[in-house]
Amino acid sequence: MTPLQNDPITELISRLYLPGWCAALWRLSGNWGIEVPEKTVSLYVVTQGSGWLVFDSPQMSPIRVISGDHVMTASGEGHRFVKQFNNQAEPVAERLSSSFWPTAPASQDDCEVVYAQFELEQLAANPLSIGLPNLVHLNHRRDAELKSCLPLVDLMQQTAQDGEPGWQAMVRKLSELVFIRTLSAQLRMNSSRNDGSAPLRVVKAMTDTVVGPVLNQVLASPESQWTVPQMARMARVSKSAFSDRFRNLLGQPPLQYVTDLRMQKASRLLHESNLEISNIAVLVGYESPSSFSTAFRRWNGQSPAEFRRHRKASESPIAATLNREAMKVG
Known part of the structure; x- marks a missing residue:
């Protein structure tokens, strides 16, 4: 395959329709909690601190989320992202309505996260039902496939810190690139782990x-x-x-x-x-x-x-x- 030929993931991404895509940078302080309804695909990229993802479905166990983690709820499962299990959680729509990004230095106990989402309500089928697990859980400090996300996240944070006109739109666009990279990393890791002899063929089938x-x-x-x-x-x-x-x-x-x-x-x-x-x-x-x-x-x-x-x-x-x-x- 030459570089000018589309690989299977490029073909998949070119067909992706992500209705209601939005993104934000959050600094979560105190006993924070975010509640996300079902039929919403969410991406979390934690850059500082930690928390818990607690799912509405009893079949899905809570997971600990730490700095460097990329977590994607690929099946659109309803959940809470909380500091502690019993924390109250505010609706994600309310948190997204705030365009403010703190400029003061973060405290050691704060959790900083890039959050992005799109809605499945308008779609006849989930575009991520293509061979992904229901929950993608990677880490850009551990998984080499995600190293390229670090400068994107740094640019997002710097853009928000500068506060120039249009910074929210830049965060949305940059977060889409991080989403695509996370999706691509999971598919490639799946294919090479299960059939290293023909990863591109397997990726094409998985997509x-x-x-x-x-x-x-x-x-x-x-x-x-x-x-x-x-x-x-x-x-x-x-x-x-x-x-x-x-x-x-x-x-x-x-x-x-x-x-x-x-x-x-x-x-x-x-x-x-x-x-x-x-x-x-x-x-x-x-x-x-x-x-x-x-x-x-x-x-x-x-x-x-x-x-x-x-x-x-x-x-x-x-x-x-x-x-x-x-x-x-x-």
């Missing part, structure tokens, strides 16, 4: 409106008992339409792709752990060690035991020599 939501679930739990009819129902298309689209995007039929993911996971477990092969079989979705061994041999040309033995021997030639000599003595 596809039909295959993406299903692929996200498959990548999260390849050990589940997947079937093509089940995947097609999730995608709301026919079985043949889903299979054709999946193959065109990823170069493999759906179940072959699932098998590859399982075998890659099994290879890592065989190499990096001392788990019994029967336990690994269960962890990668097989009901019996024999069915797992058959599938693994078909995929790799070796049984799981042979693969583990050869990998360990190749990494420790001295140990392998000693083992051979011990076997001769025995």
